[in-house]
Amino acid sequence: MTAQIISGTEIAKQIREELKQEIAGLKQKHNLVPGLATVLVGEDPASQVYVGQKEKTCQALGMYSERHDLPADTAEAALLSLVDRLNKDPKVHGILVQLPLPKHINETRVLYAIDPKKDVDGFHPVNVGKLMIGEPDYIPCTPHGIWQLLVRSGAQVEGAEVVVVGRSNIVGKPIANILLQKKKGANATVTVCHTGTRDIAFHTRRADILIVAAGRPKAVTADMVKEGVVVIDVGVNRIGKAESGKDILVGDVDFDAVKEKASAITPVPGGVGPMTITMLMLNTVKAAKLAAGLS
Numbered sequence: 584m585t586a587q588i589i590s591g592t593e594i595a596k597q598i599r600e601e602l603k604q605e606i607a608g609l610k611q612k613h614n615l616v617p618g619l620a621t622v623l624v625g626e627d628p629a630s631q632v633y634v635g636q637k638e639k640t641c642q643a644l645g646m647y648s649e650r651h652d653l654p655a656d657t658a659e660a661a662l663l664s665l666v667d668r669l670n671k672d673p674k675v676h677g678i679l680v681q682l683p684l685p686k687h688i689n690e691t692r693v694l695y696a697i698d699p700k701k702d703v704d705g706f707h708p709v710n711v712g713k714l715m716i717g718e719p720d721y722i723p724c725t726p727h728g729i730w731q732l733l734v735r736s737g738a739q740v741e742g743a744e745v746v747v748v749g750r751s752n753i754v755g756k757p758i759a760n761i762l763l764q765k766k767k768g769a770n771a772t773v774t775v776c777h778t779g780t781r782d783i784a785f786h787t788r789r790a791d792i793l794i795v796a797a798g799r800p801k802a803v804t805a806d807m808v809k810e811g812v813v814v815i816d817v818g819v820n821r822i823g824k825a826e827s828g829k830d831i832l833v834g835d836v837d838f839d840a841v842k843e844k845a846s847a848i849t850p851v852p853g854g855v856g857p858m859t860i861t862m863l864m865l866n867t868v869k870a871a872k873l874a875a876g877l878s
């Protein structure tokens with residue numbers, strides 16, 4: 584079997600087109616321009632690229648964006664005071680504080696300080712809780728993107744055996760919660776594997792849908808999957824530099840070998856990555872509609 588390649592680039596483009604139309608309509612009918620504020624502390628090169636992409640995508644879709652770059656030695660109190668100001672700013676519907684934060688800043692305290700109504704990352708405990716009980720306002724962007732990839736590529740999620748490798752708060756736990764919901768495009772049987780799992784391959788070989796967010800190249804090899812599996816690879820591992828100076832990226836799955844057994848698989852890059860930013864835009868549009876009483 585040679586797998587269908589699930590293109591996140593293409594599916595993200597489709598969703599962005601839909602959002603662009605919706606944003607134009609909000610502007611025209613309601614004079615409402617969805618706004619996102621991004622906050623970056625320090626100079627981590629990968630984070631700078633991510634924040635830059637978020638800002639650019641906002642502009643491309645006709646949204647308002649503002650970017651706050653703070654030095655690495657910014658005091659926690661100063662960051663909290665910026666968050667407080669953004670919480671009160673009516674132009675700003677969504678606030679994104681790029682993670683990781685420098686070690687001297689308490690990440691939890693900062694995430695708790697964001698108004699849950701503006702928490703377009705879906706990381707505030709109020710939004711985590713709402714997702715858990717099946718009434719989400721904002722679904723975290725990466726798992727939301729994974730869900731859309733599955734649904735829009737025609738994967739049979741309802742009733743499927745889904746195995747998630749990785750239990751992070753950003754990916755593993757929320758995607759497990761999403762696919763557990765008794766809803767269309769979900770309603771799966773979900774198993775979550777992690778570093779404490781005795782025999783990961785025992786579980787992955789049973790999967791109809793395998794979602795891998797382990798943070799390690801070749802964490803999943805061909806002998807660990809069954810014929811016909813649908814594979815979503817969330818990994819982003821930099822394994823060196825090409826002659827052009829660009830980073831060489833690979834996922835967590837041995838793509839070349841696993842694609843020979845899978846019925847569908849996401850590539851890295853061009854799989855989950857482009858979906859994450861798109862879902863951030865979708866959450867920001869939703870925040871603007873909620874703030875205006877339109878949703």
Ligand code: GUN
Binds near residue numbers: 681683724753
């Ligand atoms: N760093 C890596 N992924 C994310 C994300 O989804 N949101 C934020 N705020 N920071 C991140």
